[in-house]
Amino acid sequence: DAGVIQSPRHEVTEMGQEVTLRCKPISGHNSLFWYRQTMMRGLELLIYFNNNVPIDDSGMPEDRFSAKMPNASFSTLKIQPSEPRDSAVYFCASRDTGRWDYGYTFGSGTRLTVV
Amino acid sequence: AQKITQTQPGMFVQEKEAVTLDCTYDTSDQSYGLFWYKQPSSGEMIFLIYQGSYDEQNATEGRYSLNFQKARKSANLVISASQLGDSAMYFCAMREGTGSARQLTFGSGTQLTVLP
Numbered sequence: 484d485a486g487v488i489q490s491p492r493h494e495v496t497e498m499g500q501e502v503t504l505r506c507k508p509i510s511g512h513n514s515l516f517w518y519r520q521t522m523m524r525g526l527e528l529l530i531y532f533n534n535n536v537p538i539d540d541s542g543m544p545e546d547r548f549s550a551k552m553p554n555a556s557f558s559t560l561k562i563q564p565s566e567p568r569d570s571a572v573y574f575c576a577s578r579d580t581g582r583w584d585y586g587y588t589f590g591s592g593t594r595l596t597v598v
Numbered sequence: 599a600q601k602i603t604q605t606q607p608g609m610f611v612q613e614k615e616a617v618t619l620d621c622t623y624d625t626s627d628q629s630y631g632l633f634w635y636k637q638p639s640s641g642e643m644i645f646l647i648y649q650g651s652y653d654e655q656n657a658t659e660g661r662y663s664l665n666f667q668k669a670r671k672s673a674n675l676v677i678s679a680s681q682l683g684d685s686a687m688y689f690c691a692m693r694e695g696t697g698s699a700r701q702l703t704f705g706s707g708t709q710l711t712v713l714p
Contacts, residue, residue: 516701526689526704539701574643576702586633586645587702594641 485509489575489590496597501563504593507556508577516587517550517560518574526574532558533580544569565597601625602690602705609710611680618665619675619708621690627651631693632673633702634664638686646688649673680712 488507496502508515516531530540532552540550547566552558562569572594576587603622611617623632634646649657649664657664665674677684687709691702 525706528701528703531701572641576643586635586648588645589635589643591642 487575487577487588487590489573489593491593492591493594494596496565496595498566498597499564500597501561502565502569502595502597504560504562504573504575504595506558506560506575506590508558508575509579509588510556512577512579512588513555514578514580515552515558516576516578517558518576518589520572520574520592521570529560529573562595565595567597570595570597600705601694601703602692604690604705604708606708607706609708610713611677611710612713613682614679616676616678617680617710619677619688619690619710621673621675621705623671623673623690623692625671625692625694627694629695632664632666633691633693634662634673634675635689635691635704636684636686637689637707643689647675677710682712682714685710685712 490505514533517529518526519529520526529542530550531538535552548562550560572592574589574592576589578587601624630651632649636644636646647657647659647662647664649666656666661678663676687707689707690705693700693702
């Protein structure tokens with residue numbers, strides 16, 4: 484089991500540029516979550532999908548953020564245009580909703596720096 | 599109101615000693631799950647232990663145990679025989695309700711330092 488795979492691991496971009504973060508969930512997991520971690524706000528949920536359908540995007544900060552899940556094995560989080568305040572670690576997590584006792588598996592995260 | 603409260607920003611423990619990390623939660627749901635994650639300095643989030651609201655016994659996983667007191671709405675993590683590798687940030691999290699997909703809500707975390 485390769486786990487949840489996120490790319491890139493690190494991203495440095497200039498303000499105003501478009502940034503795309505990628506996530507491959509664990510095969511067979513039918514829920515996918517995007518979290519953002521900052522010192523000020525801790526871990527906050529941005530959006531989550533169930534069976535590729537967005538369920539709750541109320542955590543997405545503003546229209547500059549968008550997320551898609553075109554199939555069960557791939558999701559993207561896009562920021563356009565990026566701003567310095569978007570600098571954070573972005574985690575993707577997946578879960579098999581058929582198991583109540585199983586934790587959510589997190590990817591290694593993408594550390595985004597917007598300069 | 600905060601759904602998950604971790605009141606200890608930082609904790610120190612001597613190697614080989616036991617340590618308790620506090621977590622209280624707030625929910626009106628009858629069905630919920632409580633989780634603990636470890637985040638070492640390398641940044642990954644590592645699942646440690648899970649407790650369901652209907653579980654009558656406290657969860658245990660190796661050196662980790664969860665002291666679940668439902669009436670007090672607390673779910674403290676106990677680490678026995680601390681090791682230097684236990685130094686990390688620890689997060690308590692909750693999943694509320696039933697349903698096919700539910701998100702985790704995290705506390706602010708406790709930074710644990712194990713002293714040699």
